[in-house]
Amino acid sequence: MxxxxxxxxxxxxxxxxxxxxxxxxxxxxxxxxxxxxxxxxxxxxxxxxxxxxxxxxxxxxxxxxxxxxxxxxxxxxVPRYQFRDRRDGLVAEFDLTLLRDETPYxxxxxxxxxxxxxxxxxxxxxxxxxxxxxxxxxxxxxxxxxxxxxxxxxxxxxxxxxxxxxxxxxxxxxxxxxxxxxxxxxxTHPERFLIASTTADISALVPGIAEVNYVADPQEWLFILRTPESWRAVWPVPPEVSRETATSPETLQAQLQGLAPCPGGYPIVDHQIYNVHxxxxxxxxxxxxxxxxxxxxxxxxxxxxxxxxxxxxxxxxxxxxxxxxxxxxxxxxxxxxxxxxxxxxxxxxxxxxxxxxxxRLAETDDARRRENQAEMRAIAGDPDRARAWMRRVSxxxxxxxxxxxxxxxxxxxxxxxxx
Missing domain, CATH: 3.50.50.60 (FAD/NAD(P)-binding domain)
Incomplete structure (x- = not known):
């Protein structure tokens, strides 16, 4: 050729x-x-x-x-994102507009x-x-x-x-x-990750939530974010739970209702389960x-x-x-x-x-969880440290x-x- x-x-x-x-x-x-x-x-x-x-x-x-x-x-x-705790609520919020002098985006x-x-x-x-x-x-x-x-x-x-x-x-x-x-x-992580996408407005169901959120929990952490089409939630699936059980309509609905009650049920438009390496x-x-x-x-x-x-x-x-x-x-x-x-x-x-x-999201030791929360609050509360943090993660x-x-x-x- x-x-x-x-x-x-x-x-x-x-x-x-x-x-x-x-x-x-x-x-x-x-x-x-x-x-x-x-x-x-x-x-x-x-x-x-x-x-x-x-x-x-x-x-x-x-x-x-x-x-x-x-x-x-x-x-x-999305200019801001949050670290949250499933029991304690908002831990820290990062504002990416602090990088406005370093990037046009x-x-x-x-x-x-x-x-x-x-x-x-x-x-x-x-x-x-x-x-x-x-x-x-x-x-x-x-x-x-x-x-x-x-x-x-x-x-x-x-x-x-x-x-x-x-x-x-x-x-x-x-x-x-x-x-x-x-x-x-x-x-390979022992647990698989499951993504479920819903057209329900999670921001209306969880007041104060950002459009990107990392939610720590020792039993079942969550990652919640919004896209133009939908809100998406990611959570771990234990190795002993079968793919069929994890992705059944009943399980998906129960998982999302555990995030926040949604009268009438969550309309689920897509879901995927996959191994993570x-x-x-x-x-x-x-x-x-x-x-x-x-x-x-x-x-x-x-x-x-x-x-x-x-x-x-x-x-x-x-x-x-x-x-x-x-x-x-x-x-x-x-x-x-x-x-x-x-x-x-x-x-x-x-x-x-x-x-x-x-x-950090899956930490089970309560003392370490509190240390993680204190660290994230300290970083987010210091503009110089927050800029350095966001410069790295971006x-x-x-x-x-x-x-x-x-x-x-x-x-x-x-x-x-x-x-």
Whole structure:
């Protein structure tokens, strides 16, 4: 397959996975006139409701593909969020407008991830630089001296493609990662997480509640947030409770009624139950094949950073590939720097923070629970500490510290300073 755009004679970049991370990577490369082949196992663009938070650092990065304004127009901008206790009520409230001098987006944007997929699909399906294979399953990926080869099964039969690079954005069960025989070390939480979405107005049922809330409880913590379509509640499901029991209409209704009584019952428009992992791949790159997003690192959703860090991976990697294909950068140093930086961010920020958030909500020791409450109140009550806290959880800190697509020679000085 050859380039569709004058000036680019390299084989296409092959991207496996057309979720928000794979679509973002595709859009970044296509805007530079680089040919891309996008492969997706599902027959149509994904409609998964699971992730729904976009942080300030991510909205800044998505300006590069000119999609941020459309997202904000369709989404819900949330400037404040709360830490609550199921017994004690409000513990602390954080106001993201404290970051207004540091970012043009001092809020969390609540927008279900399938909307970003839809927006980018509508744009990319008519882009001459993009070839899409939906309903096509990748069976094997192998690196070559001048790129990589993908074997896939399409609706019309097997196809073999050769690309200059292969990017695996194909989720936690990544075929690309498995083909590379890359270890995915970590652990799986014993409980599963359940998301239920309702059109009931929870803010009317729980006075004073914010549009994003982390609710601690030693028996059953909750994460409650609002999106443009609905309110969503996330809670843990003990391992001994079957999927059928956990997702039955009676159980879902009882769980939501336990949050706040709703006369006439909660109208439930969607629900999902899934296993939760804390895992990081041993490397994000083997030769000319790279993995990003959930294919490279997966974590608890407490903090809303999984989707965001995956988009950051995509932006970092594609910036490097663009430079390499333009002949202004050296391939080995660029790709090695991508793998090192993004794995470091995954461990030091994404994994550390989401694990800490989940443990804080589920703490069973009463003395530690009180200590956690006192700490959160102290942070929220001090504008400087609150800014530092929100800078980190919005991923502004990691982006300012390591950059996105930072050239290798600049990263050397960052690494020396960071230790």
């Amino acid at each position: 050859t380039s569709k755009t004058a000036g680019h004679n390299d084989p296409p970049v092959i991207i496996v996975g057309a979720g928000p991370v794979g679509m973002t990577a595709t859009a970044m490369l296509a805007r530079e006139g680089i040919p891309v082949v996008l492969i997706e196992a599902e027959p149509v663009p994904k409609t998964d409701w699971r992730a729904s938070t976009f942080h300030a650092a991510t909205l800044e990065l998505l300006e590069r593909i000119e999609i941020t304004d459309q997202m904000i127009a369709e989404g819900l901008s 001092p809020f969390r944007l609540q927008l279900n991830q399938q909307h970003l997929v839809r927006m980018l699909y509508e744009r990319l399906r008519t882009d001459d630089n993009v070839t899409m294979f939906f309903g096509s399953r990748v069976d094997e990926v192998a690196g070559t001296s001048d790129g990589a080869t993908v074997l896939m099964e399409t609706p019309t039969g097997p196809v073999t493609l050769h690309g200059s690079y292969v990017i695996g954005a194909d989720g936690a069960g990544s075929t690309v990662r498995q083909s590379l025989k890359v270890d995915f070390a970590g652990y 804390q895992r990081v791949a041993s490397t994000f790159r083997v030769g000319n094949v790279m993995i990003i997003g959930d294919a490279a690192h997966i974590n608890s959703p407490m903090g809303g950073v999984g989707l965001n860090s995956g988009i950051h991976d995509a932006m970092d990697l594609t910036n490097r590939i663009i430079r390499v294909l333009a002949g202004t950068a050296e391939r080995e140093s660029e790709l090695s720097t991508f793998a090192e930086i993004r794995r470091r961010v995954a461990i030091e920020y994404v994994q550390a923070d989401t694990r800490r958030n989940t443990e 991923l502004l800190e990691s982006v300012r510290r390591f950059g996105i697509g930072t050239p290798p020679h600049e990263y050397e000085s960052i690494r020396a300073a960071a230790g």
